[in-house]
Amino acid sequence: MIELTFSTEEITGSRFAVSPLWEVVAARIQLTRAAPDPVHRVWAEEVSDRVRSSEREWPMFSELVRPGSRIVPALVCPVPSLAMPDLPLELAAVRAQSAEFVRASLELVSEVRGPEVDRLRDEPENGLRQLADEVEAYWETAVAPYWPRVLSLLEGEVLYRARRLAEGGVGHAFADLDPRIRWKGPTLRVPSKMVDGPRDLDGRGLVLTPSVFVHPGVWHILSPLAPPTVRYPARGVGTLWERRTSAVPEALAGVLGRTRALLLSELDTPASHGDLARRTGRSKASVSEALTALRRAGLVSAHRTGRYVLHARTGIGEALVAGVRPDPVAGAGTAKPADQPTIGRSSGSS
Numbered sequence: 202m203i204e205l206t207f208s209t210e211e212i213t214g215s216r217f218a219v220s221p222l223w224e225v226v227a228a229r230i231q232l233t234r235a236a237p238d239p240v241h242r243v244w245a246e247e248v249s250d251r252v253r254s255s256e257r258e259w260p261m262f263s264e265l266v267r268p269g270s271r272i273v274p275a276l277v278c279p280v281p282s283l284a285m286p287d288l289p290l291e292l293a294a295v296r297a298q299s300a301e302f303v304r305a306s307l308e309l310v311s312e313v314r315g316p317e318v319d320r321l322r323d324e325p326e327n328g329l330r331q332l333a334d335e336v337e338a339y340w341e342t343a344v345a346p347y348w349p350r351v352l353s354l355l356e357g358e359v360l361y362r363a364r365r366l367a368e369g370g371v372g373h374a375f376a377d378l379d380p381r382i383r384w385k386g387p388t389l390r391v392p393s394k395m396v397d398g399p400r401d402l403d404g405r406g407l408v409l410t411p412s413v414f415v416h417p418g419v420w421h422i423l424s425p426l427a428p429p430t431v432r433y434p435a436r437g438v439g440t441l442w443e444r445r446t447s448a449v450p451e452a453l454a455g456v457l458g459r460t461r462a463l464l465l466s467e468l469d470t471p472a473s474h475g476d477l478a479r480r481t482g483r484s485k486a487s488v489s490e491a492l493t494a495l496r497r498a499g500l501v502s503a504h505r506t507g508r509y510v511l512h513a514r515t516g517i518g519e520a521l522v523a524g525v526r527p528d529p530v531a532g533a534g535t536a537k538p539a540d541q542p543t544i545g546r547s548s549g550s551s
Contacts (some may be wrong), residue, residue, distance in 0.1 A: 202390050202391070202392060202393065202397060202398075203390065203392075203393045203396050203397070203398070203400055203421065203423070204388055204389075204390055204398060204399045204400065205388065205389045205390075205391065205399075205400055205402055205407065205429070206387055206389075206399065206402075207371075207387045207388070207389070207402065207406075207407075208387075208402075208404070210404055210406075211402045211404060211405065211406045211407070212371050212387075213406070214404070214405060214406025214407075215371070215406040215407040215408070215409065216284065216359075216406065216408060216409070217284065217359045217362050217408075217409050217410070217411065218280070218281045218283065218284050218285075218286075218408055218410055219280065219281070219284065219285050219286075219352070219355045219356065219359060219410065219411065220280075220281045220286070220291065220410050220412075220432075221280045221287060221288040221291060221335065221340075221344075221348070221352075222278045222281075222288060222291035222292065222295070223287070223410060223412060223415075223432060224344055224361045224412060224413060224414055225278075225288075225339055225340045225343070225344055226266055226273060226277055226278050227337075227412055227414035227415045227420075227432075228335075228343050228344050228414040229262070229266045229339060229343070230243065230266060230273075230414070231414050232245060232248070232249060232252055232271055232343065233266075233267070233269065233270070233524055234268070234269065235399060238416055238417055240416050240417070240438055240439050240441075240442075241414065241416070241442065242442075243442035243470065244347065244442050244470075247470065247471070247492045248342065248343045249270075250377070250521045251342050251343070252339075252342055252343055255338070255342055257544075258335065258338045258339075258342075259335035259336070259339050260317050260335070261317035261318070261320075261321060261328065261330035261331055261332050261335055262277075262332060262336055262339060263317075264313065264314070264315035264316075264317045264318050264507075265277050265313055265317075265318065265321075265332070267313070270310060271394070272310055272313075272395070273313075273396070274306045274307055274309070274310045274313055275306050275422060275427055276295070276298055276302065276303050276306040276307070276312075276329075277295075277332070277336075278295075279291070279292075279294050279295065279298070280292070280408050280410075280422065280427060280428045280430050281294075281408075281410075283510065284359070285356070285359075288337070288340060288500055292333040292336065292337060292346065295329055295332060295333045295336070295393070296329050296330055296333050297310075297451055298325075298329060299325075300325040300326070303321065303322065303325040303328070303329065304322055304325070307321070307322055309424075320473040339378075341504060341505075345504050345513075346471035346502075346504045346511045347470070347471060347513065348513075349513060349514055349515055349516045349518070349519045350441065350469075350514075350519060351413050351441070351482075351515070352516065353519055353523075354413060354435055354437050354438070355411050355412075355413065355435055356517055357436075357437070358411040358435040358436055358437070359411065361436065362374050362409075362411075371384075372384055375389060378409070378431075378433050379419060379433045379434060381419060382419065382431070382433060389407070389431075389461075391419060391421055391431055392419055393419075393421060396421070396423060400423050400429075402429050405428055405429060406428075407428075407429050407430070407431060407433075408428050408429065408430040409431050410430060410431070410432040410433070411432075411433060411434075411435035411436075411485045412432050412433065412435060413434075413435060413438055413441060414435060415432050415433065415434055416434040416438045417434060418434075419431065419432065419433050419434075420432040425536070441444075442470065447453045448531075449463050449466055449468075450462070450522075453465070453466070453521070453522070457495075458491075459483075460483055460487055461491045461494060461495055463481055463483075464477055464481065464483075464488065464491050464492065464495065464501075465495060465500060465514065465518055465521070465522055466502065466522060467481060468501065468512060468513060468518070470511060471504070471511040471512060471513040472511065473510060473511055473512070474488055474489060474492065474510065474512070476514040477492075477512070492512055495518070497519050499515055499518075500514065500517055500518035500521065501513065501514060501515060501518055502514075502515050
């Protein structure tokens, strides 16, 4: 158990940040386990074959994030400098790391080795470009089609923490981060199999990163040369992949047309053109026409992963489906809005 004791300066310097790059790393960790966590079973079943068939596309990423990883070199996923960076911004930070940073980061994680790692150590500039390209390829295959839903949950977690902070201060915001993370007085206790006892924040505060694919573990970075960071499972991960009703809200059908509204409602998880035709009973021509219209309207995106093309709701599409639902009092014909309310290493504890 790590004990992080905060000064007033360190409390005011602490922040929450979402990291798409970390989600790619955590997704790989999930998929390389003997059995992914049951919470992610639906997602893992959908992406495992695609990832396995494309494994040769990311040899360096595979060596840096190995099966069963509990330690990942910090160079793979630098701590985000912004609260809500996008993946291109984080990959730019990966490419911009210095040769000294790369070599020192690898030196601290002797368990990570292989010919690609050696090449990264010998040719850091070229190696970082290759790594960023491989991470992007993995993202497109395993994470990008699901990102609107994942991002919505992570953004909701950050907003929840902001409300908790405003209502009751830091102790209130930290109190229910995770059942294994405990706040008492000015001290945060974080589970770890790698580190034990008190650790200094050195006046830098703490970066707290809610994560979907980290579940059920808690990961941390503790190093004098990187922002102290804790990556913890976001609230609601257990319901993320639950199958929602595909009943078409009448208000949505009235605006989009019934076939388009049905397809948008069906895309709770990314699906191929053929899958959607089978699930909805619509002809392939009808589905193709409707998907084209939804893409043009910015409600659906298409992601090619090898021989697959998966369709997924965009953030706007997610908001549209979530924001219109049948009113149980007024009846199915009306609708109402939904309720609003690093040098070092990254290591984890399950």
